[in-house]
Amino acid sequence: MQPDRKDLAPGLSISRILTGLWQVADQERDGKQMDPVTGAVSLAEYAKAGFDTFDMADHYGSAELITGEMLNRWNGETRPRAFTKWCPEPGPMTPEIVRAGVQDRLDRLGVGRVDLLQFHWWSFEHPAWLDALHEMTKLRAEGLIGEIGVTNFDAAHLDLALADGIPLVSNQVSFSLIDRRAAGRLAETCRKHDVQLLAYGTLCGGFLSDRWLGKREPDTIADWSRSKYLRFINTAGGWDVLQTILRAAGGIARKHGVSISNVATRWVLEHAHVAGVIVGARLGENQHRDDNLKLFQFELDADDHEMLDRAFATSVPIPGDCGDEYREPPFLTASGDLSHHLASMPTELEAVDDPEVPGRARVFSGSLWEPIAGYCRALRDGDRIVVSGTTATHGVDRTVALDDAGAQTTYILDKIAASVRALGGDPKDILRTRMYLRGDEDVEAAARAHGFRFTTNPPANTTFLVGNLIGDFRVEIEAEAVISGKFQP
The missing domain is CATH 3.20.20.100 (NADP-dependent oxidoreductase domain)
Structure with a gap:
């Protein structure tokens, strides 16, 4: 046998x-x-x-x-x-x-x-x-x-x-x-x-x-x-x-x-x-x-x-x-953390201090539109972090997961989490999100993806149907966070 x-x-x-x-x-x-x-x-x-x-x-x-x-x-x-x-x-x-x-x-x-x-x-x-x-x-x-x-x-x-x-x-x-x-x-x-x-x-x-x-x-x-x-x-x-x-x-x-x-x-x-x-x-x-x-x-x-x-x-x-x-505590690994796998967790985003305003910093994601329109991906002022409207843009200008609002929402929330973390916060510090959706058909998929990400520590949220978004995007999300220090190592 x-x-x-x-x-x-x-x-x-x-x-x-x-x-x-x-x-x-x-x-x-x-x-x-x-x-x-x-x-x-x-x-x-x-x-x-x-x-x-x-x-x-x-x-x-x-x-x-x-x-x-x-x-x-x-x-x-x-x-x-x-x-x-x-x-x-x-x-x-x-x-x-x-x-x-x-x-x-x-x-x-x-x-x-x-x-x-x-x-x-x-x-x-x-x-x-x-x-x-x-x-x-x-x-x-x-x-x-x-x-x-x-x-x-x-x-x-x-x-x-x-x-x-x-x-x-x-x-x-x-x-x-x-x-x-x-x-x-x-x-x-x-x-x-x-x-x-x-x-x-x-x-x-x-x-x-x-x-x-x-x-x-x-x-x-x-x-x-x-x-x-x-x-x-x-x-x-x-x-x-x-x-x-x-x-x-x-x-x-x-x-x-x-x-x-x-x-x-x-x-x-x-x-x-x-x-x-x-x-x-x-x-x-x-x-x-x-x-x-x-x-x-x-x-x-x-x-x-x-x-x-x-x-x-x-x-x-x-x-x-x-x-x-x-990826998340409690790390159920051999050592209870990632020390036997990785020395550190590199990030793609880096905070840039504002030379004129102490306590203020920004991150840029490399999107094509950031320098054109004159905005940053996220900004920290004191303990407050605000994240710009974020789309499923990968690299300079590629749209991720065309025609899939749920997948785009997942990608966007990853980018938002990375921005908050680069500015010294934790994704659990996010207090508010606003989602802008192209159409009725996108509501459930985007909502479920958002709900999955925020199963614990859910923020306040408002969702808008805007009828259209620039380019191929189905979803755009902005966020606000306040650094509590509770989630810091």
């Missing part, structure tokens, strides 16, 4: 259990690189058993090199699939920078084309992520990339990327019995655009398993993965909540003659918008291939779902949307 398969895109058939290689980085924490040949032999064993789809990233230690060695040695009929990620620091994404990032993936894998290249971006307030994805689209047309995916994108920005013409096929996000965010708004976006999810964290670093049922919370955590997912567990309500969910999953597991891990993974896999689940492998150590195959020998029934739903009701939903753990 082998794992079930699914088409992620035309011509791209994958195992529904992908083998994740993030633990290579953990295995190499002492600075000693794993032997590529030994690692390649382990990967080949997975591939021959039908687990022939491998997921890695540029920062997963030597995972790309090991996979490249496996591909070079492969003599089977069907070549295994190698998915990797490019996770650059925020900054300008010129064609040269993007091509270099992609070429590095090709060189490390030893291939002429990456089957699926997944892009991660740390802060949507820095708009260069769209430049990167458009350049990746060009490289896809050249044949260097098979398909393009993203990782840790929330529903709003996945929708924005697709509305701006990026041909995405997948989004890789956390999804588990503890972290159920991907079953919400993101699921609707996936159905709307026919994009599929690749789910990681389905076992919460191994905590969703028989091993932890009835056990006390560990005093210390030895590896990055468990450190990260213990933060998720604590945010969801703590160890008692985990035990409640484990007991429910344990009862279902006994009923079907499988493991708790099988139940946890099967729950994720049965969501229609999930193409596959990523199960981590510690090469040369524990292998659970036989147990994972049991995923395809049973299905959860209505009683099973009811039992799990009762357990879920005791938990606290993980806040925000998918990917927020890398």
Whole structure:
């Protein structure tokens, strides 16, 4: 028996259990690189058993090199699939920078084309992520990339990327019995655009398993993965909540003659918008291939779902949307912040002090009209920040997401947030927004995008139907903020 398969895109058939290689980085924490040949032999064993789809990233230690060695040695009929990620620091994404990032993936894998290249971006307030994805689209047309995916994108920005013409096929996000965010708004976006999810964290670093049922919370955590997912567990309500969910999953597991891990993974896999689940492998150590195959020998029934739903009701939903753990506090990462990923969070916008008025500063976004009409993007005077009417202008004069008011609203609010932050404020300091819309047909989409951004700390708002806007814009938004200091580090 082998794992079930699914088409992620035309011509791209994958195992529904992908083998994740993030633990290579953990295995190499002492600075000693794993032997590529030994690692390649382990990967080949997975591939021959039908687990022939491998997921890695540029920062997963030597995972790309090991996979490249496996591909070079492969003599089977069907070549295994190698998915990797490019996770650059925020900054300008010129064609040269993007091509270099992609070429590095090709060189490390030893291939002429990456089957699926997944892009991660740390802060949507820095708009260069769209430049990167458009350049990746060009490289896809050249044949260097098979398909393009993203990782840790929330529903709003996945929708924005697709509305701006990026041909995405997948989004890789956390999804588990503890972290159920991907079953919400993101699921609707996936159905709307026919994009599929690749789910990681389905076992919460191994905590969703028989091993932890009835056990006390560990005093210390030895590896990055468990450190990260213990933060998720604590945010969801703590160890008692985990035990409640484990007991429910344990009862279902006994009923079907499988493991708790099988139940946890099967729950994720049965969501229609999930193409596959990523199960981590510690090469040369524990292998659970036989147990994972049991995923395809049973299905959860209505009683099973009811039992799990009762357990879920005791938990606290993980806040925000998918990917927020890398962009908003509480940072549900291995260290509780981004220190093990980034030294700092660069911004595109810089404040310019007014030489004549102490305490006054401005930011400029580089829009074509700012110097022509003589205005700035935003101005700070004392603790007050006012933001000019802002449209979905990318760079000098490109309109983002033509004919999509919701996507334009998302982009505009990112630009406004970046302006406020550059002037020393926090987006949570925004007290008022005014939205100007082209027509009735734009009201709901723009309102929902605004509501999604301001789920917490909602400002006062007024929305106007103006009948027309300059150029191709569907939406224009202005804002006011007062710096409280409450949200400053």
